[in-house]
Amino acid sequence: MLATTSSLKRIKIAKSVDDPCFPIACSDCGIYNLCKAVGGEADLSLLNTLVKNRRTYKRGEHLFSVGEPYRAVFAIRTGSVETSVLTDDGRVQVTGFHIAGELMGLNSFVANRYNCEARALETTSVCEVPFERYEELVKTIPGLQHQMLKIMSMEINHHQEMMLLLGKKRAEERLASFLLNLSRRLKCHGQSDSELKLSMSRSDIGNYLGLAEETVCRVISRFEEESLISTQRRIVRLNNLDRLQAISKGIPANPK
Amino acid sequence: MLATTSSLKRIKIAKSVDDPCFPIACSDCGIYNLCKAVGGEADLSLLNTLVKNRRTYKRGEHLFSVGEPYRAVFAIRTGSVETSVLTDDGRVQVTGFHIAGELMGLNSFVANRYNCEARALETTSVCEVPFERYEELVKTIPGLQHQMLKIMSMEINHHQEMMLLLGKKRAEERLASFLLNLSRRLKCHGQSDSELKLSMSRSDIGNYLGLAEETVCRVISRFEEESLISTQRRIVRLNNLDRLQAISKGIPANPK
DNA sequence: CGTATCCTTGATGCCTCTCAAGACGGGTGG
DNA sequence: CCACCCGTCTTGAGAGGCATCAAGGATACG
Numbered sequence: 001m002l003a004t005t006s007s008l009k010r011i012k013i014a015k016s017v018d019d020p021c022f023p024i025a026c027s028d029c030g031i032y033n034l035c036k037a038v039g040g041e042a043d044l045s046l047l048n049t050l051v052k053n054r055r056t057y058k059r060g061e062h063l064f065s066v067g068e069p070y071r072a073v074f075a076i077r078t079g080s081v082e083t084s085v086l087t088d089d090g091r092v093q094v095t096g097f098h099i100a101g102e103l104m105g106l107n108s109f110v111a112n113r114y115n116c117e118a119r120a121l122e123t124t125s126v127c128e129v130p131f132e133r134y135e136e137l138v139k140t141i142p143g144l145q146h147q148m149l150k151i152m153s154m155e156i157n158h159h160q161e162m163m164l165l166l167g168k169k170r171a172e173e174r175l176a177s178f179l180l181n182l183s184r185r186l187k188c189h190g191q192s193d194s195e196l197k198l199s200m201s202r203s204d205i206g207n208y209l210g211l212a213e214e215t216v217c218r219v220i221s222r223f224e225e226e227s228l229i230s231t232q233r234r235i236v237r238l239n240n241l242d243r244l245q246a247i248s249k250g251i252p253a254n255p256k
Numbered sequence: 257m258l259a260t261t262s263s264l265k266r267i268k269i270a271k272s273v274d275d276p277c278f279p280i281a282c283s284d285c286g287i288y289n290l291c292k293a294v295g296g297e298a299d300l301s302l303l304n305t306l307v308k309n310r311r312t313y314k315r316g317e318h319l320f321s322v323g324e325p326y327r328a329v330f331a332i333r334t335g336s337v338e339t340s341v342l343t344d345d346g347r348v349q350v351t352g353f354h355i356a357g358e359l360m361g362l363n364s365f366v367a368n369r370y371n372c373e374a375r376a377l378e379t380t381s382v383c384e385v386p387f388e389r390y391e392e393l394v395k396t397i398p399g400l401q402h403q404m405l406k407i408m409s410m411e412i413n414h415h416q417e418m419m420l421l422l423g424k425k426r427a428e429e430r431l432a433s434f435l436l437n438l439s440r441r442l443k444c445h446g447q448s449d450s451e452l453k454l455s456m457s458r459s460d461i462g463n464y465l466g467l468a469e470e471t472v473c474r475v476i477s478r479f480e481e482e483s484l485i486s487t488q489r490r491i492v493r494l495n496n497l498d499r500l501q502a503i504s505k506g507i508p509a510n511p512k
Numbered sequence: 513c514g515t516a517t518c519c520t521t522g523a524t525g526c527c528t529c530t531c532a533a534g535a536c537g538g539g540t541g542g
Numbered sequence: 543c544c545a546c547c548c549g550t551c552t553t554g555a556g557a558g559g560c561a562t563c564a565a566g567g568a569t570a571c572g
Contacts, residue, residue: 085416088505093420110402110409116416145401146366152408153366159415160341160372164349166422167466171560202519210423212561217520233519233569249344427528458551468529473552489537489551519568529558536551542544 053128057120064105064114072128074104079124080199083116084207094208096158097121097182097200101189106151109134121199166210169250174209175219176248179229183238194241198234309384313376320361320370328384330360335380336455339372340463350464352414353377353438353456357445362407365390377455422466425506430465431475432504435485439494450497454490 054077057063063074063081074081081098095116098104108115109131129137138144165174179196187193198205202220203213211219220236223229228244230237238244310333313319319330319337330337337354351372354360364371365387385393394400421430435452443449454461458476459469467475476492479485484500486493494500 085420087420087424089507091420091424091506093416093423095416095419107409107412110406111413115409115413145405149401149404149408150366152405152412153363153371156363156408156411156415157367157371159412159419160349160351163351163415163418163422164341164343164347166419167349167463168343168347201517207423213518214520214562215560218560221520250347251345457549469550470530470552471528474528477552513572515571517568517570520566522564522566523562524564525560525562527558527560529556531556532554534552534554536549538547538549540545540547542546 053130054125055128056123056125059120059122061120063118063120063126065117066114068114070109070112070114070131072130073106073109073134074118075127075129076100076102076104077125077127079126080121081118081124081126082121082200082204083118085116092207094204095162097204097208099182099185099189099199102185103151106148107155121204171209171211171215171219172222173248173250174211175205175216175223176244178205178209179236179238180241180244180248183241194238196236196238198236309386310381311384312379312381315376315378317376319374319376319382321373322370324370326365326368326370326387328386329362329365329390330374331383331385332356332358332360333381333383335382336377337374337380337382338377338456338460339374341372348463350460351418353460353464355438355441355445355455358441359407362404363411377460427465427467427471427475428478429504429506430467431461431472431479432500434461434465435492435494436497436500436504439497450494452492452494454492 053072057079064071066086076098078100080100081104082094083096083098083104084092084094086092104118105114161177165177169177182196182198183193186196200208201213202216205211206213206216209216220229220231223244224231228238228240228247230239309328313335320327322342332354334356336356337360338350339352339354339360340348340350342348360374361370417433421433425433438452438454439449442452456464457469458472461467462469462472465472476485476487479500480487484494484496484503486495
């Protein structure tokens with residue numbers, strides 16, 4: 001079997017793509033869940049081979065770079081990954097953080113080359129599903145491409161939210177949105193939604209949110225002053241999810 | 257036939273999805289091209305029915321709104337459309353402008369409801385391909401879903417560029433990027449790439465680019481002072497594409 | 513235990529927003 | 543055909559949020 005009973009017990013399983021956690025929650029890695037969702041009768045031996053194709057990246061190592069020929073889709077087992085795009089003059093925009101259980105690199109597969117950079121934020125273990133095997137899977141499992149559309153559709157939704165954040169929100173709203181988003185995704189893995197262990201630096205967060213590193217620090221300090229969160233370096237504890245939610249939506253301060 | 261010989265002569269046809277103009281350039285409307293690209297042997301009578309499903313929207317009219325059940329994918333024949341998303345507190349972020357020949361509304365089809373608003377910027381004629389018929393097409397034409405993946409992949413690329421623009425670029429870089437992008441897309445239709453007729457207001461542009469309406473005006477004025485462009489209300493003439501390109505990439509002013 | 517990296521806080525300045533007022537142009541009705 | 547009106551565009555003045563520059567402190571790692 002792909003997942004032991006124990007791991008199945010520990011981790012919430014997304015039953016279908018309509019589950020808000022899909023494709024985040026999974027038993028062993030995202031690709032298993034992806035396949036499971038579309039065809040219970042899938043060739044399990046093939047699947048087994050695919051998900052056994054594991055690899056570990058050290059902090060800072062690149063999973064892939066811009067323009068590199070498409071190699072595989074990645075399902076993160078443990079650790080986390082940062083994706084980014086570049087301007088011609090060398091500026092970098094972080095486009096996303098991907099945590100354990102999530103799929104990555106799907107969106108560039110049609111173009112045959114990667115459209116962004118992916119860098120491990122910490123020691124990260126992934127299942128790499130090679131491109132060619134993926135094609136096999138698509139033939140074997142009729143609904144698979146539809147699932148991929150769904151995942152890409154979710155990604156587009158997220159991008160739209162990011163455009164809104166970058167285009168319209170103020171610093172505090174951005175950081176609150178960021179923390180809540182991470183919290184929600186961690187919760188989908190059965191992890192705590194109020195005690196976050198950030199794997200990225202303040203600088204990375206700032207880059208992602210279109211803010212300077214210093215601004216991120218200042219907002220974090222401000223949140224801590226108001227007891228909305230408690231921090232200790234990269235450990236962040238969310239003490240008031242409701243208030244953070246309000247802030248993220250741009251609802252002005254309402255003292256008591 | 258779907259397109260008369262005369263119209264075929266007038267307009268450049270994108271031969272495959274690898275054409276940089278795809279899915280922009282098309283003979284009659286995008287959906288025809290989409291189908292043609294994936295299967296020359298497609299059921300033309302079905303296709304014919306689909307593309308005949310035309311409708312015209314007046315300026316300001318909504319093609320669809322957020323949360324509305326998914327109805328159709330839209331191929332714009334003439335005119336232009338603006339898409340936008342909303343914050344909970346009512347702020348609006350324009351996420352894109354769609355011009356004649358482009359496909360729209362593909363990305364929300366998997367979710368069964370629209371994830372954004374679409375509003376006609378001017379009198380706009382579209383082919384509406386109903387959801388159910390689309391499903392038929394998918395069954396008839398094996399490669400169709402792959403093409404959809406490709407289109408969504410392109411959309412994701414564009415979103416990444418927008419995130420970079422909104423997160424890292426300064427006002428002048430944003431506007432230069434915007435003008436050049438529009439120019440490129442118009443060129444794909446055989447229209448002039450240096451004489452643009454904007455269908456959106458300064459306010460719309462500002463919203464899209466994460467700028468205030470006044471800032472857009474000021475930057476336009478500055479560009480005009482430097483003879484990079486000439487404007488007359490919504491008519492914009494690009495006089496120096498190279499310089500605009502340089503500005504859009506953040507290359508600092510280099511006065512001779 | 514030294515060093516590099518990351519985090520934090522302060523001071524200063526600038527880019528862009530906001531508020532405001534006027535100009536321009538297109539559309540409409542008399 | 544003209545005059546009016548309203549939406550859009552433009553420009554100015556002022557304010558403010560955030561970036562930048564700078565320096566010190568904390569933590570992790572070899």
